[in-house]
Amino acid sequence: MKLKTKKTLSVPGFVAGGMACGIKKNGKPDLALIVSETPATAAGLFTTNQVVSPTVTVTRQHLQAAKSVRAIVANSGNANACTGPSGDRACRDMVVLTAKQLGVTERDVLVASTGVIGVPFPLAPVEKGLPQLAGNLVANGWDDAARAILTTDLVIKTACVEYGGVTVGGITKGSGMIHPNMATMLAFVGTNLKIGKADLKAALKVANEYTFNRINVDGDTSTNDMILVLANGQAGNAPVKKGTQAFKEFVAALTEVCRSLAFQIVKDGEGATKFVTVGVKGAKTEKQALRVSRAVADSKLVQTALFGEDPNWGRIIAAVGYAGVPLKPEKIDIAFNGTPLVKNGAPVAGLSVAALHKQMKAKDLRIDIGLNLGRASAETYTCDLSYDYVRINAEYTT
Amino acid sequence: MKLKTKKTLSVPGFVAGGMACGIKKNGKPDLALIVSETPATAAGLFTTNQVVSPTVTVTRQHLQAAKSVRAIVANSGNANACTGPSGDRACRDMVVLTAKQLGVTERDVLVASTGVIGVPFPLAPVEKGLPQLAGNLVANGWDDAARAILTTDLVIKTACVEYGGVTVGGITKGSGMIHPNMATMLAFVGTNLKIGKADLKAALKVANEYTFNRINVDGDTSTNDMILVLANGQAGNAPVKKGTQAFKEFVAALTEVCRSLAFQIVKDGEGATKFVTVGVKGAKTEKQALRVSRAVADSKLVQTALFGEDPNWGRIIAAVGYAGVPLKPEKIDIAFNGTPLVKNGAPVAGLSVAALHKQMKAKDLRIDIGLNLGRASAETYTCDLSYDYVRINAEYTT
Numbered sequence: 180m181k182l183k184t185k186k187t188l189s190v191p192g193f194v195a196g197g198m199a200c201g202i203k204k205n206g207k208p209d210l211a212l213i214v215s216e217t218p219a220t221a222a223g224l225f226t227t228n229q230v231v232s233p234t235v236t237v238t239r240q241h242l243q244a245a246k247s248v249r250a251i252v253a254n255s256g257n258a259n260a261c262t263g264p265s266g267d268r269a270c271r272d273m274v275v276l277t278a279k280q281l282g283v284t285e286r287d288v289l290v291a292s293t294g295v296i297g298v299p300f301p302l303a304p305v306e307k308g309l310p311q312l313a314g315n316l317v318a319n320g321w322d323d324a325a326r327a328i329l330t331t332d333l334v335i336k337t338a339c340v341e342y343g344g345v346t347v348g349g350i351t352k353g354s355g356m357i358h359p360n361m362a363t364m365l366a367f368v369g370t371n372l373k374i375g376k377a378d379l380k381a382a383l384k385v386a387n388e389y390t391f392n393r394i395n396v397d398g399d400t401s402t403n404d405m406i407l408v409l410a411n412g413q414a415g416n417a418p419v420k421k422g423t424q425a426f427k428e429f430v431a432a433l434t435e436v437c438r439s440l441a442f443q444i445v446k447d448g449e450g451a452t453k454f455v456t457v458g459v460k461g462a463k464t465e466k467q468a469l470r471v472s473r474a475v476a477d478s479k480l481v482q483t484a485l486f487g488e489d490p491n492w493g494r495i496i497a498a499v500g501y502a503g504v505p506l507k508p509e510k511i512d513i514a515f516n517g518t519p520l521v522k523n524g525a526p527v528a529g530l531s532v533a534a535l536h537k538q539m540k541a542k543d544l545r546i547d548i549g550l551n552l553g554r555a556s557a558e559t560y561t562c563d564l565s566y567d568y569v570r571i572n573a574e575y576t577t
Numbered sequence: 578m579k580l581k582t583k584k585t586l587s588v589p590g591f592v593a594g595g596m597a598c599g600i601k602k603n604g605k606p607d608l609a610l611i612v613s614e615t616p617a618t619a620a621g622l623f624t625t626n627q628v629v630s631p632t633v634t635v636t637r638q639h640l641q642a643a644k645s646v647r648a649i650v651a652n653s654g655n656a657n658a659c660t661g662p663s664g665d666r667a668c669r670d671m672v673v674l675t676a677k678q679l680g681v682t683e684r685d686v687l688v689a690s691t692g693v694i695g696v697p698f699p700l701a702p703v704e705k706g707l708p709q710l711a712g713n714l715v716a717n718g719w720d721d722a723a724r725a726i727l728t729t730d731l732v733i734k735t736a737c738v739e740y741g742g743v744t745v746g747g748i749t750k751g752s753g754m755i756h757p758n759m760a761t762m763l764a765f766v767g768t769n770l771k772i773g774k775a776d777l778k779a780a781l782k783v784a785n786e787y788t789f790n791r792i793n794v795d796g797d798t799s800t801n802d803m804i805l806v807l808a809n810g811q812a813g814n815a816p817v818k819k820g821t822q823a824f825k826e827f828v829a830a831l832t833e834v835c836r837s838l839a840f841q842i843v844k845d846g847e848g849a850t851k852f853v854t855v856g857v858k859g860a861k862t863e864k865q866a867l868r869v870s871r872a873v874a875d876s877k878l879v880q881t882a883l884f885g886e887d888p889n890w891g892r893i894i895a896a897v898g899y900a901g902v903p904l905k906p907e908k909i910d911i912a913f914n915g916t917p918l919v920k921n922g923a924p925v926a927g928l929s930v931a932a933l934h935k936q937m938k939a940k941d942l943r944i945d946i947g948l949n950l951g952r953a954s955a956e957t958y959t960c961d962l963s964y965d966y967v968r969i970n971a972e973y974t975t
Contacts, residue, residue: 230898230906230922261894261906263923296891297924400899479877483967493694496659500628501798508628508659524628525661526695566967569881 180428182435185339187319188348190369192216192413194316197327200308202256202294202301208327209256209294210308213367214281214316218247219411221289222380224387226363226404232260233270235405238289246376249287251367251407252277252309255328255352258363259292259300260402269300276306280313293330293352293363293403325350328365332447338439340432345372345414347432351440353447363403366391366440372429373412374419381421382430383408390437393469394445395476395561408433445560450567453485454543460556461549467504468557471548474502482564488539490532492520499548512549515539578826580833583737585717586746588767590614590811592714595725598706600654600692600699606725607654608706611765612679612714616645617809619687620778622785624761624802630658631668633803636687644774647685649765649805650675650707653726653750656761657690657698658800667698674704678711691728691750691761691801723748726763730845736837738830743770743812745830749838751845761801764789764838770827771810772817779819780828781806788835791867792843793874793959806831843958848965851883853942858954865902866955869946872900880962886937888930890918897946910947914939 193215200210223242225235241248252273259266274288281287292300325335332353339348349368374382387406412418419425446454457476462468475481478498484491492513499511513521516538520527591613598608621640623633639646650671657664672686679685690698723733730751737746747766772780785804810816817823844852855874860866873879876896882889890911897909911919914936918925 228895228898229904230894230909258891261891261919261923263921296894297919400895402895402898479962479966486967493656493659496628496694497626497798497800500626500800506627511628521659521695523661525659564877564967566964568877569884569962569964569967 180342180431182432183341185341185346185348188321188337188339188350189318190339190346190348191371192411193369194318195320195324196312196316197320197323197325198308198312200312201304202254208323209254210305210312211253211324211327212277212312212316213251213321213324213369215249215369215409215411217411217413218249219409220374220376220379221248221407221409222376222383223289223405223407224383226400226402228400228402228404230261230402232258232292232403233267234259234290234292234403237270237274238291238405238407241286241289245286248289248409249283250277250281251289251291251409253291253328253365253367254294254305255330256294257292257298257300258294258296258403261297262300266300269302272302273305276309280309289407291365291403291405293328293365296402321348321350328352331449334447336440336443336447338436340435342428342432345416345429345432346370347372347436349436349440351444353444363401364391364444365404366406366437368408368433368436370408370410370433371413372410372419373414373416374410374429378419378421378426379408379410382426382433385430386433386437390434390441393559394441395473395559442560445562448562450565450570451562452542452565453563455485455561455563456545456558457548457561458545458556458558459548459550461551461553462504462555462557463553465555465557468555469559470504471499471502471550472557472559474498475546475548476559476561479564482561485544486563486565488536490515490520490535490539492526495546495548496521506550507552510551512551514547516541516545578740578829580830581739583739583744583746586719586735586737586748587716588744588746589769590809591767592716593718593722594710594714595718595721595723596706596710598710599702600652606721607652608703608710609651609722609725610675610710610714611649611719611722611767613647613767613807613809615809615811616647617807618772618774618777619646619805619807620774620781621687621803621805622781624798624800626798626800626802628659628800630656630690630801631665632657632688632690632801635668635672636689636803636805639684639687643684646687646807647681648675648679649687649689649807651689651726651763651765652692652703653728654692655690655696655698656692656694656801659695660698664698667700670700671703674707678707687805689763689801689803691726691763694800719746719748726750729847732845734838734841734845736834738833740826740830743814743827743830744768745770745834747834747838749842751842761799762789762842763802764804764835766804766806766831766834768806768808768831769811770808770817771812771814772808772827776817776819776824777806777808780824780831783828784831784835788832788839791957792839793871793957840958843960846960848963848968849960850963851940851942851961853883853944853959853961854956855944855946855959856954856956857946857948859948859950860902860953860955861951863953863955866953867957868902869897869900869948870955870957872896873944873946874957874959877962880959883942884961884963886934888913888918888933888937890924893944893946894919904948905950908949910949912945913937914943
């Protein structure tokens with residue numbers, strides 16, 4: 180199987196678009212629509228937060244009830260979370276309006292929101308904007324859709340790959356946070372593959388686990404996070420079944436798209452100046468490796484040291500130590516960008532701190548931690564914690 | 578029982594002192610000694626980090642083996658952590674040198690270090706300084722000892738209370754972190770109460786649980802944290818036993834000292850501009866209340882909003898939602914400094930954001946979260962996340 184990266188994003192049988200309907204006061208795009216021309220199987224993964232937007236509840240219900248769906252409607256500028264019964268109605272109304280415009284059933288429509296929490300959802304702009312948006316959907320409209328779901332993100336995030344007549348492409352927005360909401364991670368992926376609903380979900384779970392589920396910007400999970408994938412079957416293949424070679428190939432393609440999107444989120448993290456891979460090997464289990472990697476990636480002390488371009492392994496080994504995984508401290512190895520700093524729990528002799536400091540000026544950094552207890556490994560991806568993170572998140576914008 | 582706060586710290590039968598012996602290159606105090614004139618029972622609590630300094634290992638051993646102890650020797654400027662076998666030897670040597678100076682046994686000496694991780698421990702300055710320090714110990718030398726254990730702390734931290742002939746007093750240093758170490762929380766408390774070793778440990782556990790164990794500056798735990806309490810019995814009371822009124826009184830006094838010291842740590846947190854109490858009530862269990870409180874207190878998003886004086890309840894409710902405790906989102910209440918912001922999971926109508934914003938200019942802030950599921954409650958204490966936190970922790974200082 181040959182995976183080809185496409186520069187422009189379009190997926191056979193899908194049309195998309197975005198517009199500024201007026202939810203955002205600054206006139207920036209805030210309404211996105213992605214439509215499959217034919218019924219598509221669909222799968223989704225959602226935030227684990229117990230406080231959720233009705234968009235999460237409704238989309239979950241539709242995915243469960245419907246054999247296939249046709250569209251994703253999404254807005255930015257208002258998360259429609261903690262908005263009480265009127266928020267529930269607004270969410271339903273947004274679905275009804277979209278279904279009407281597209282001439283499909285309500286269950287055919289999945290819905291997502293991102294933006295301010297706890298502010299009544301303004302339905303009027305959506306009602307006014309939808310007919311225009313629905314009338315202007317085009318095959319290469321994904322970029323416009325990507326733009327319309329941004330909040331504090333600086334750039335649009337898209338990815339597309341192709342293999343043997345199958346296209347997998349998608350858009351995302353980051354986990355950047357701005358007042359008075361906790362903004363959201365949204366990702367919408369389309370493919371022309373033919374694959375059943377259960378198998379699609381299985382593929383998404385694997386792809387998500389090693390991509391979106393391995394990134395960390397600030398450790399918080401939002402009320403609105405969701406990842407949706409639609410498969411419209413227009414590639415004309417026999418339905419792909421779990422366990423087959425065709426399934427493996429699709430998982431690889433979907434993972435590649437999710438990885439690209441997830442990495443773009445980290446790189447566009449609020450105030451981020453570094454993309455940092457935290458690799459852990461030699462763990463007894465993958466779960467333990469992951470736990471150690473996450474503890475290091477989520478440490479404010481490690482993240483500020485990275486911003487300071489400081490090869491501060493003391494903070495790393497301390498985070499390893501409190502990860503809650505049984506350790507042998509005297510076996511721990513740590514390397515920065517391939518240069519060993521710690522061997523068997525103690526600093527490597529004769530290190531040139533100046534040389535290390537220079538290495539750390541790179542935008543892409545890699546921390547490798549060896550536990551030397553087993554054969555399992557895991558990687559997570561994070562960014563540094565900068566003045567701008569504090570500025571963006573401390574700004575008073577009500 | 579009448580608890581009286583004393584302005585100056587001294588404990589009958591204890592002498593103390595601090596000096597600059599030369600571990601710190603900047604000539605600041607770095608060696609502290611606290612001595613009981615008579616044998617004292619002792620108890621300690623230690624970091625849960627699996628990577629520990631030999632000071633933690635040695636002090637633990639002495640507490641276990643010895644019926645009584647006589648002294649605490651502590652240094653700042655070098656954590657003696659991740660320093661390999663030579664670090665172990667240096668730690669032992671520091672104990673031996675101290676015991677020799679004081680004419681006591683090695684087991685009579687407890688030892689603590691804070692400062693840089695992974696740098697060979699410089700024994701020579703300690704060896705040179707100890708005779709002078711040991712020769713100049715005085716009853717009111719605790720402040721000097723407090724100064725000699727500081728790292729990035731800005732001010733010394735002491736507390737002292739008295740009740741019915743019993744004095745409880747102590748010093749601490751904060752959990753501020755600076756390169757290339759993860760600095761440490763140290764606290765040393767002395768009392769003239771007569772109390773057995775096991776009962777002293779029981780009292781310390783309770784006092785710690787609601788004080789040091791409830792503060793959060795950046796969520797990281799260090800390789801060197803320890804809290805030690807020595808009781809020399811010079812008050813001449815009958816030994817205080819667990820379960821008695823006298824025990825309760827001592828626990829109250831010890832808790833008050835620990836609370837004062839713990840709060841001083843939060844207020845002197847790196848870059849901190851606010852002291853924030855996060856109260857959770859209406860939980861099913863205290864453990865669940867504590868978990869929710871900690872999730873909110875440790876959220877970077879909440880902490881930056883507090884720095885921005887932003888009454889951002891969206892971030893608070895989101896942190897409540899991911900705390901991992903079963904919730905009814907539609908029952909959650911949130912208040913800032915007594916002003917309800919959220920009632921039954923939705924924003925309170927007619928809030929004056931301007932008035933709230935003004936309230937948030939206070940140095941002391943209080944967030945109250947009601948889960949309305951049960952009768953258990955818990956409080957934790959945190960500070961905001963400011964530019965200065967990033968500056969202090971990003972600074973390259975090797």
